[in-house]
Every structure is written in C-alpha cells, then in structure tokens.
Amino acid sequence: MLKKSILFSLLALLLTGLQAQQKQVIDQVAAVVGKNVILQSDIENQYIQYRLQRGISGSAEAIRCQILEDLLFQKLMLNQAEVDSITVTDEQVKQEMERRLRYFINELGSQEKLEAYYNKSIAEIKNELRRLVKDQMLVQEVQNGIMMEVEVTPSEIRAFYRAIPEDSIPMINTEYEIAQIVKNPPISIDEKLAVKQRLYDLRQRILKGERFSTLAVLYSEDPGSARKGGELGFYGRGELYPEFEAVAFNLKDGEISEIVETEAGFHIIQMIARRGEYVNVRHILLVAKVSVESLEKARVELDSIATEIRKGEITFEQAVEKYSEASNKSKDGLLLNPYTGSTLFEADDLDPQVSFVIDKLKVGEISDPVPMKTEEGKDAYRILMLKKKTIPH
Incomplete structure (x- = not known):
C-alpha cells in the first residue's frame, strides 16, 4: 500500500498549503531556477510530511536532498515550458483535476469524507489542487517533447539489458x-422534496433572526465548511459549481439565496463580502440520499x-x-x-x-x-x- 500512502502524502502536501504558510520553519531562498524560486520552507514542509508516512525511512539529510532534487527538476521543467511557450488549457487542467478528485473520493468513500479528511470544502480542495495539476501537466508536456526526440535502436536496448546483472533486473508484478x-x-422525487423542505425551513429560521453560521455548524453536510459556520473564503469565477457560482456572484452583502441545486446537493448561500472579482460566501448544504x-x-x-x-x-x-x-x-x-x-x-x-x-x-x-x-x-x-x-x- 506504499504507493497509495505516498500519493495521499503528496495530496496532503498540496492541501495543507494555507497551514504551511502559518507554520513555516525558515523562509529563505534555497534555489532559483529561471523565475521560479524554491524556499527552504518548501523543503521543510515536504520533509515533515514525508517523515509522517509509514514505510518512508532514511536520514534527514538524504530525504531533504531528494526533496530538493525533485523540486529543482520540477522548476527546471516549468522554466523550460515557459521558454518553449508550452501551455495547457484550462479545460485540460479541469478534466485532469476532476479525474483525480473522483479517484480520491472513491478511495475515501465519499466527497464528505474527503472534505472531512482535509478539513476543507470541495471548492477549497479544487482551488489548491488546480495549481498542482497545472504544474504537473506542464512538466509532463516538456518531458514528452524530450522523449519524442530520443531514438533508441533494438540493438541498444539489448545491449543495455545485457549490461544489467540478472539479479538486478526488477520483477514486473502481476x-x-x-x-x-x-x-x-x-434519488426519488420524495427524497429531494424532503431535503428541499428541510432547507426551506432553515432559510425561514435565518430570515426570522437566527444566525446563518450557527445553523451551518448544526446542519450543513459540508464538513469542510460547516465547522467554520459555512464560510468558504474568497473565490473567483470558474472555481465553484456553475449553478452555485451563478447565484453567489449575484447576491448583495448579507443577502440569502433561494435553494440552489448542484451535483453536490442542495444549498442556501449568504454573501459575506465581495473583493473585486472575488466573493466570500457561506452556505448550508443538504444532500439527498x-x-x-x-x-x-x-x-x-x-x-x-x-x-x-x-x-x-x-x-x-x-x-x-x-x-x-x-x-x-x-x-x-x-x-x-x-x-x-x-x-x-x-x-x-x-x-x-x-x-x-x-x-x-x-x-x-x-x-x-x-x-x-x-x-x-x-x-x-x-x-x-x-x-x-x-x-x-
């Protein structure tokens, strides 16, 4: 299960970005590749996460060196992507991000468990995962371009394998x-109607004076935001569910939306603040079963x-x-x-x-x-x- 352990560790590295900013041990430049900077804190944050994983061992110096080497390689590839004007489209990034999210959701059992695992809403997870996915796709495009220019003859392949001791050739598993x-x-119409009625009742309680944030803590089925009173933080266009976003960006300060349906479930939304093209809202999510x-x-x-x-x-x-x-x-x-x-x-x-x-x-x-x-x-x-x-x- 080591592969899965490492994969979840890498996702955890990404999704703890905000916490890492608050807990940086050192904030010095460790290396510069073109316009890309690697901070000492980047290395330390990854080092901490690697050491937490069972089955990953080695000296602190060796692990830090390997982390720096990996980061240098990634930044080198990103710099080359910029030099060669290599790009990936937003749609490509979105599709790959959604594919990975679906896998993580299947691994943990549900979207709610994924949100609870990282203590973040799905919108927050998507926002942070998007950057990592884009960088990885750019690196892959550069590598693919390099590999396309490499020509290896059958005789060179045979010579390569003959030079490897027999007991050193890796076994290919089943x-x-x-x-x-x-x-x-x-999902039955009756179940959807029942959920919408519950959400309607919560909305009426808020309109009569109860605090939106209190009811979010008590009733919202979005574990990533419920404990924060339903608050999602600031997001721009294209970062939330389309149906959710269409309503959220049209709310006035303090205004509470009607019921909104997305693939996640049913929501009511309250505008907290607007900052240019970004909005900060809170929501209550109920899911039909x-x-x-x-x-x-x-x-x-x-x-x-x-x-x-x-x-x-x-x-x-x-x-x-x-x-x-x-x-x-x-x-x-x-x-x-x-x-x-x-x-x-x-x-x-x-x-x-x-x-x-x-x-x-x-x-x-x-x-x-x-x-x-x-x-x-x-x-x-x-x-x-x-x-x-x-x-x-």
Whole structure:
C-alpha cells in the first residue's frame, strides 16, 4: 500500500498549503531556477510530511536532498515550458483535476469524507489542487517533447539489458485489467422534496433572526465548511459549481439565496463580502440520499444483466454500451489506473473492495453485483469483469 500512502502524502502536501504558510520553519531562498524560486520552507514542509508516512525511512539529510532534487527538476521543467511557450488549457487542467478528485473520493468513500479528511470544502480542495495539476501537466508536456526526440535502436536496448546483472533486473508484478457495468440508483422525487423542505425551513429560521453560521455548524453536510459556520473564503469565477457560482456572484452583502441545486446537493448561500472579482460566501448544504429500495432495484437489474452475459445472450461490451451508467462507458467500461493513466493495475493500485472481488475471478469471468461509490460519492452497484491478468515476469 506504499504507493497509495505516498500519493495521499503528496495530496496532503498540496492541501495543507494555507497551514504551511502559518507554520513555516525558515523562509529563505534555497534555489532559483529561471523565475521560479524554491524556499527552504518548501523543503521543510515536504520533509515533515514525508517523515509522517509509514514505510518512508532514511536520514534527514538524504530525504531533504531528494526533496530538493525533485523540486529543482520540477522548476527546471516549468522554466523550460515557459521558454518553449508550452501551455495547457484550462479545460485540460479541469478534466485532469476532476479525474483525480473522483479517484480520491472513491478511495475515501465519499466527497464528505474527503472534505472531512482535509478539513476543507470541495471548492477549497479544487482551488489548491488546480495549481498542482497545472504544474504537473506542464512538466509532463516538456518531458514528452524530450522523449519524442530520443531514438533508441533494438540493438541498444539489448545491449543495455545485457549490461544489467540478472539479479538486478526488477520483477514486473502481476497486473490486472478490469471492466465494469454500473447502475446509479436515482434519488426519488420524495427524497429531494424532503431535503428541499428541510432547507426551506432553515432559510425561514435565518430570515426570522437566527444566525446563518450557527445553523451551518448544526446542519450543513459540508464538513469542510460547516465547522467554520459555512464560510468558504474568497473565490473567483470558474472555481465553484456553475449553478452555485451563478447565484453567489449575484447576491448583495448579507443577502440569502433561494435553494440552489448542484451535483453536490442542495444549498442556501449568504454573501459575506465581495473583493473585486472575488466573493466570500457561506452556505448550508443538504444532500439527498438514495433509498434502500432504489439500491436494491439497481442490484436486481445488474443481477439480471449478469445472467444475460453468462448465458451468452449478450457480450460484456454490448452490455456496457446498453446498460452502464458510468463515465467510462465509451471505453468498454475499462477502469483507468489513476497512478499511471493506463488500464493496467498492480494489486496495490486497486481499491481494496475491487481487489477482494477480482481475486476470486478467472480471466473472462464476471462478478455478482457489488456495492460501490460513484465518482460523485453516491451509492451505486456494479458488476466487474476480469479482462486480463499478467503473471509476474
């Protein structure tokens, strides 16, 4: 599980940025690459996080040197990207950021758990993750450009491997390729109406004199902002849910919105302050839940689909196209490895629940319906197929 430990450590480094600014040990320039500066505090903050991770060992000096080397490489690549006028679009950054967020949400179980884990709202997490993703994408573009210019002949490859002692050649672990068919149970109209009524009642209490912040602490289901009275902090356009943003930017100071629906749930919003093109608002979020009956219906539907596939009445790929409600439907339902971007997973890369199911399957077999969390953190069901399994080599 070391890969996941390190990955979450790197996300934690990003998302503790505001805290790091308050707790900097030293604020001196350690290195300069072009226009990019590496502070001693950057190294210290990463050093602290690395040492907190189980399984990461080594002397303090060696770890700090490795951190500095990694930061220098990144800044060098960013500087080269600027020299070569290499850019990535906002849409590319957004798509990659959303993909990573979906993975982290699936790892922790829900959006609410992700927010609670980092004590930040999803909007705050997105704002800080966006910068890291953009830098990493620029670095990757520079590296890709370099690699495209490298030509290696087959004889050079053979000579390289012959020069490596046999006991030093790394073992390639077992890898899996997995596909899924997902059924997302709909949230009933009655459940949505019940949640909206609760939110309407809270709004009426605020209009009658109760404090918005107090009710946010008591009732909001956004753990990242609830403990702060629902306050999100200052955000610019394009950094919040579109539906949320459309309302928030049109509020007057102190004004309370009507109910707003986003993919996260239902909100009421209060304007705190406006600073140029940025607004600071607080909100109360209530989330409609999928009913037990809807979940069971989805499970039964998938069970019938699995029976069709096993009888040969339909192929798995055809069933994906016809029935699946997952975002990867267009790729034959194949799961994408967030660490590598490929469709192959090592055992440590797999979600434990997926690993438990796949471990019992032979190549070409499908599972019974199993519960899951969708990319938005909602409850759903899926069936899994083991498409490929490579032996260690």
